[in-house]
Amino acid sequence: MSDLHVIIAGGGLGGLALAQGLHRAGIGVTVYEKDPTPAFRNQGYRIRINADGITALRAVLAPEAFEVFAATAGVPGSRMDTFDHHLALRHAQDLPRVAGLPGGGHLAVNRNTLRQILLSGLDEVVHFGARVTGYTTDPAGTVTTHLTDGSSATGDILVGAAGVNSAVRQQHLPQAQVIDAGLRLLYGKIPFADNETRAAVPPELLSLWTTVVGPGRRFVGLAPVQYREPIDRVTARLAPSIALSADSDYLTCVFGARREQFPSTDEELFAMSGAELRALTVSLLQGWDPRLVDIVSCQDPASIFAVSVRTSVPLAAWDTSSVTLLGDAIHVMSPAIGIGANTALRDAQILTGRLTEAAAGRPLPEALRDYEEAMRGYGFDAVRESAVHGRQLVGQDLLPVASA
Numbered sequence: 001m002s003d004l005h006v007i008i009a010g011g012g013l014g015g016l017a018l019a020q021g022l023h024r025a026g027i028g029v030t031v032y033e034k035d036p037t038p039a040f041r042n043q044g045y046r047i048r049i050n051a052d053g054i055t056a057l058r059a060v061l062a063p064e065a066f067e068v069f070a071a072t073a074g075v076p077g078s079r080m081d082t083f084d085h086h087l088a089l090r091h092a093q094d095l096p097r098v099a100g101l102p103g104g105g106h107l108a109v110n111r112n113t114l115r116q117i118l119l120s121g122l123d124e125v126v127h128f129g130a131r132v133t134g135y136t137t138d139p140a141g142t143v144t145t146h147l148t149d150g151s152s153a154t155g156d157i158l159v160g161a162a163g164v165n166s167a168v169r170q171q172h173l174p175q176a177q178v179i180d181a182g183l184r185l186l187y188g189k190i191p192f193a194d195n196e197t198r199a200a201v202p203p204e205l206l207s208l209w210t211t212v213v214g215p216g217r218r219f220v221g222l223a224p225v226q227y228r229e230p231i232d233r234v235t236a237r238l239a240p241s242i243a244l245s246a247d248s249d250y251l252t253c254v255f256g257a258r259r260e261q262f263p264s265t266d267e268e269l270f271a272m273s274g275a276e277l278r279a280l281t282v283s284l285l286q287g288w289d290p291r292l293v294d295i296v297s298c299q300d301p302a303s304i305f306a307v308s309v310r311t312s313v314p315l316a317a318w319d320t321s322s323v324t325l326l327g328d329a330i331h332v333m334s335p336a337i338g339i340g341a342n343t344a345l346r347d348a349q350i351l352t353g354r355l356t357e358a359a360a361g362r363p364l365p366e367a368l369r370d371y372e373e374a375m376r377g378y379g380f381d382a383v384r385e386s387a388v389h390g391r392q393l394v395g396q397d398l399l400p401v402a403s404a
């Protein structure tokens with residue numbers, strides 16, 4: 001074990017991937033996660049993992065954990081087609097496949113399953129019920145992280161990985177902006193337990209991701225998670241020490257629109273029950289192909305919740321210090337192309353690499369500067385690309401012109 005000790009604020013996909021990488025590299029690491037337990041909060045549903053995400057997971061996870069990840073992922077192919085509200089194909093897109101990666105670089109995973117895999121083997125590392133409020137830097141060059149219960153912990157580096165509202169980002173980079181992208185999503189899932197529901201979905205809507213766009217650029221996004229083998233059989237076969245919750249096939253269903261398209265205020269929207277959100281969705285799909293309305297009506301009401309889409313504004317370079325950032329904490333983006341988590345995983349892989357070099361003697365400031373330069377490049381490119389695509393497809397607000 002090296003002398004370096006890294007503190008990570010936030011145990012989401014990015015923070016845990018970094019913890020996995022550092023732990024495996026023999027670098028001391030502690031994660032503080034505000035949720036009291038891993039199952040405390042609905043983590044969301046299907047998440048697309050692309051070639052960057054798969055490559056990063058292969059780098060940070062133990063080989064058997066990576067095998068479990070690959071075997072519990074759905075392989076939905078590489079099509080991301082766009083239909084109009086009469087289900088006429090408007091734009092066909094077949095993404096390139098990457099040789100040597102599972103699913104050709106296109107996987108659809110259940111977010112909670114991935115998070116459980118990322119937590120495996122980290123019992124001593126991750127502290128739940130620990131909310132980070134800020135930090136102080138110490139004259140010796142170390143950094144002390146403060147928690148809501150009044151306790152603190154000192155390490156050589158603090159990584160802010162607590163997502164869009166990161167307290168570490170707000171303290172470290174008060175000039176960083178996170179803005180409303182103008183879109184609201186009603187995010188739910190359609191269980192496929194009953195095969196009748198699956199059979200009612202036209203096969204062309206069961207690809208990697210399907211967008212159906214209607215009047216006013218209201219849209220429905222559909223994406224399946226279909227397991228190739230029951231989860232308990234995968235873990236029994238590949239890694240009995242990894243405990244995963246059971247899950248069964250489903251279709252993620254997202255209704256989205258610009259906020260003015262909703263008849264309710266944000267306050268009302270965010271107070272609605274799942275059943276009310278489903279009824280609202282159906283009411284906003286009048287005149288759409290009845291097959292689509294029927295599909296949306298099959299959403300499990302208990303699964304539906306509202307999301308306000310936010311985006312960071314790309315930022316000019318800052319001075320490197322013993323505090324750095326990763327994932328949505330620094331480059332939150334609209335989910336228009338589904339690459340936010342993949343970018344967070346890429347951060348985790350690169351930061352693991354640079355900190356491993358520092359543990360072996362490379363000057364720490366130089367290693368962190370390398371990470372931040374690379375991360376600002378691809379991370380803010382992903383923010384811009386997501387904003388452009390979200391604008392073209394569904395009318396997302398433009399990023400402010402002054403952005404770097």
Ligand SMILES: Cc1cc2nc3c(=O)[nH]c(=O)nc-3n(C[C@H](O)[C@H](O)[C@H](O)COP(=O)(O)OP(=O)(O)OC[C@H]3O[C@@H](n4cnc5c(N)ncnc54)[C@H](O)[C@@H]3O)c2cc1C
Binds near residue numbers: 307341342
């Ligand atoms: C509807 C939707 C669909 C999406 N689909 C995709 C997709 O298909 N593919 C993709 O790549 N991306 C997708 N994304 C984006 C993706 O969800 C995020 O980019 C990703 O979760 C970022 O990971 P993270 O670890 O940086 O942050 P988070 O996942 O937000 O994790 C942050 C963690 O920090 C914890 N935390 C917060 N505050 C504190 C605190 N003060 N102290 C301690 N802990 C704290 C939180 O509880 C959480 O566990 C989607 C986003 C949305 C909204």
